[in-house]
Amino acid sequence: MVKITASDVKKLREITGAGMMDCKKALVEAEGDFDKAIEILRKKGQKVAAKRADRESTEGAAIAKVNKDHTVGVSIVLGCETDFVGKNESFVSLANQLAELALNYASKQDFLAADFEGMTVADKLVEQTGVIGEKLDINAFEKIEAPYVGSYIHAGNKIATLVGLSAAVEGADVVAKDVAMQAAAMNPIALNEDGVDAATIEKEIEIAKEQLRSEGKPEAMLDNIAKGKIKRFFKDNTLVNQAFIKDSKISVADYVKSIGNVSVTDFKRVALG
Incomplete structure (x- = not known):
């Protein structure tokens, strides 16, 4: 049997917001597996905060960075x-210097092999590791x-996001930054x-069904109700369907359309951790 420590319970509580005893029981049932414990809590109807891995971030x-034409971005x-x-x-x-250079390369591998001040980026990282005394890596x-x-960079350089729009119309700069902020938050x-x-x-469907069963809902109703919960999951967790943080009455997609026949084509989010 896996030993569950008080610090394990505390960590799960910080991640999920669930009660201490519920966290302990979930960890015991999951044999110490945090992801499985979170799933167990959700299946039992716990309102798990599901905070992202930013809590475990390294430094x-x-x-x-975005090029002058605003057609290419890298993070x-x-x-x-x-x-x-x-x-x-x-x-x-x-x-910042490395990110500016990265604009010219299609992949991390190509970027690490690129010239930076007379040596490759990879070698520069090794050199600076020796100078600073800490391991540096991309x-x-x-x-x-x-x-x-x-693009948008969160205060303290903890999170950086990029957003692509389908057209470079008037107001695209403001909208793209707002949506990039949304993705960061x-x-x-x-x-x-x-x-x-x-x-x-x-x-998610299985979790929804388990929650419904625990509420006493008839088995015959589970599929239809679960479909509704999946729609809600998409609304909460996919960028264009999320409520816009500056006006929760509209979705991100609707906000983007406010400047014309425009849509979000892609987004990228990187964070410490």
Whole structure:
């Protein structure tokens, strides 16, 4: 039997917001598996906060850059070991320089092999590891190309997001930044319903059914009610269907349409961790 410590229970409580005893029981049932314990709590009807992995973040700087034409954007995370280094001005400057260079490359592999001050980016990271005394690495590399690309960097360089729009119309700059802020704050799992993988949908349906069974709903009704809960899941967790954070009466998709025949084509979100 796996030993469940008080710190394990405390950690699960911090992640989910569920009660201490409920967390302990879920961890025991899940044999210490945190993901399984969260699923158990949800199946029992607990209103789990489901905070993202940002709580476990390592240190560094998340940076987003967009080219002059606003048609290409890149976001990277330059990782380090301590908050002290991550906030250092020269470290953040290096992260910005690297992100600017990254605009010219299609993949992390190509970027790491690119020339930076007479050496490859990969070698520069090794060099700076020796200088700073902490391991430096590119923990994330994401790129977007679209008719209009906007970006947002959350305070303290903890999160960086990119958003692509289908047209470069008047007001695209404001809208793209607003949607990028939305992606940073709400951490959607996909752009729309089509981007959610089948396994996730299947798991959510099963969780919904278990919740309904615990409420005493007849088995014959479960499928139809679960479909409604899945629609709600899409609304809460896919970017274009989420309520717009600056006006909860409309969706993100509706907000984007307010500047014309425009839609969100893609988004990327990188964060420390």
